[in-house]
Amino acid sequence: MFSTIEIAKGVSLHIRQSTQFKTVNFSIKWRKPLTVKDAAERSVLSNVMQHSNGKFKKSAEFRSYLDDLYGTVMYFDASKRANDHTVVLNVETVNDQYLADNKVLDDVIDLIQTAIFNPNFENDQFVSSIVEREKEMVIQRIQSIFDDKTRYAHQRLTQIIRPNHPASISANGSIDEVKNITPESLTKAYHSMINEDKIDIYVLGDVDEKAIQEKLVNALTFKDREPIPYPDYPESKAEKEYTNEKQDMNQGKLHMGYSTPVKFGDDDYPKMQIFNGVFGGYAHSKIFMNVRERESLAYYASSSYSSHYGLVYVVSGIEPANEKKAIDVIEEQLDAMKNGEISDLEMNQTKAMLGNQLKEALDSARGQIDIFDQYKDLGEEFSIDTWKERWKNVTKEDLQEMASQLKLEAVYFLSGKESGQDANN
Template identity: 55%
Template sequence: MFETKKIAQGVHVHVHETTQFKTINFSIRFKDRLTVKNASERAILANVLQHSNEMYPSHTALRMVLDDLYGTSLYIDSTKRGDDHIVNLNVETVNDQYLSDKGVLEKVMNLMYVVLFKPNFENGQFKESIFKREQESIVQRIESVFDDKTRYAQQRMMELGLPGHPASITSNGSIDQVKQVTNESLVAAYHHMLENNEVEIYVVGDVSPELISSHIRDYFHFADRKQLPEKTQSQLQPPEQSRVLEYEDMKQGKLHMMFFTPVTFRDEDFPVMQLMNGVFGGYAHSKLFANIREKESMAYYVSSSYASQFGLMFVLAGIDRKLEEKAVSLILGQLDEIKQGHITDTELEQTKALLTNQLKEALDSARGQIDIYDQYMELSEDFEPAYLIGRWESVTKEQIAQAANNMSLQMTYFLSGKEEASDE
């Protein structure tokens, strides 16, 4: 799918040469360890670098040059996956093979270089007004989670159940840590990112891997990474509390359940757990949706999700406060059904079909191809989608039942409306 070339120690270029798209997509991903401090600094850094640079010192000037480059899109974001925090420069531009105006690719790559290596510095630091504004922007982004009570409840469960674990750290860090970032510490984080992070560069389009890799080497001059972070997997520890009840000013209750599973993304049974999640609560045909929402009509929504990097499964349900005990019982009852192998042919086949369709739909976009390969190359550098589809096809009901039997409920968190507190 992708051809990989090493251009420096810890720096790789992955190219998918294809005529599928008339555009060329780039993704430059800087990977570092996920800590609250790193996430807080790098979330601000992504915003600051995207805003302006030495050559285009205002956001308006940068937008104008992008428009001149036939509507090239460029943005920088920060995210997390497993124990990694990732700052990502994304660019999509027209392939100048289809233009009378040649040289667009070189101009775009030069702009990417400017964005990364020529920041809008003032006396050796980021322009103070921009730094302060983007710092406040990240604070507001973190605070906005409180307005989405489902996201807030999930974050609270993670903070209480797995304090300090990478699973509980958001890609934006914490408000306290963001406020502690100084212009000086942000500059240090910037240099550390460019000089020490593992760098994965993806290119999708009708371009020669040899030519584009040569361009990237010439434009960016990435030096060898002297000491890359060791790849480790954080271990899960049982929460101190198995049930937590909290209150907020709201009407609909939020029930969140956290399960541990020994199966992670890197394990042989990873495809089995993907199917187990789909049968349990991942889709509209799943047992949780069909029995708790449709049959019992007791949940505004209910679903499960599998955090494969950590070996975690979550169940989320919107219910009335007085129905918490019944909802937990019904959810565990559906899990027991799977543990006993009570899975219909329709449930199994629909789950396999939906997983396959989701993968194929993602591959219809260049960005989807990059995201999939960036994740699955950890399993195999020669990863092909057909490999995963074949693994799903071979999974049996007995394997899914065994995977369900290896799950253990660790924590139940319920966020209830304040007006119902007197019912306790």
């Protein structure tokens, strides 16, 4: 799908020549082990680098220049996946071959170089007023989770079942860690990212591979780096927990956390994908059809499989009085799957949905980059046909096995202060 070369130790360049799109897409990903402190610093750093640099000191000047480059899109972002924190620079620009002026690509690569290696420094460090402004933006982003009760409930559940673990560490860090950031510490974090992070550089478009490789090697002068060791993350919790938290709200948020030994890249990973789809991943799933449709217990109800952490989440929005009944019906669906009560229709619909989702993602340049980036470490060339075949071979007995390995670790219920007794009473 992509051809790959190492342009420096720990720095890989991936290029895919394709006539599918009229644009050229770049994506540069810096990765290091996830910690709360690093997540906070790098989230603020991505904001600071997003809006200005050494050449364009003001955001308006930067945006105006991007418009002059035929509406080129360029932005930094921060995210997490598995035990890694990622800062990414995404760029999308028009392909030169569709323009009379055929030097736009060179100008864009120069701008990428500027955005990365020529930050907006004052006395060799980031500008204090800009740092403070972007710290406040990240703090507001973290605080916004409290207003979104579904996201808040999910965060609380992960904190309960995986405290101080990548599963519960926010990609934005914590408010306290953001407040501790100074221009000096952010400058140090910038140099660490540029000189120490593992880096993947992606290019996708109708380009001359050799020519674009030469241009990027000349522009992106990253040095060799050694792998950064991961910290010792705490072990999984074993005991089942029940937590009922009350706030001023009407609809209850019921979140249940299960663990599974099956993770991304394991031989049984395709089986767990099918299991989750039948269990609660889609509108035809057991949880949706029984908790919401048959029993009318929930406004919404679904499950999700966090494969990098070996966790399955069940989420539902319910009336507080329906809490115990909803938990019982959700558990009944898991028991049904353990007993092999799985229809051919549920299996076939799930396999079709997974295949369609994959094809839909590959219809965009960004989707192709993200899928290759996720699957590249499995030691095989990615193809839709390979995964469709793996899903096709999953049987009901396989799903029974996956269901039997699920272990309920915690139930978290967020409800209004006037709601009745909890499910354990």
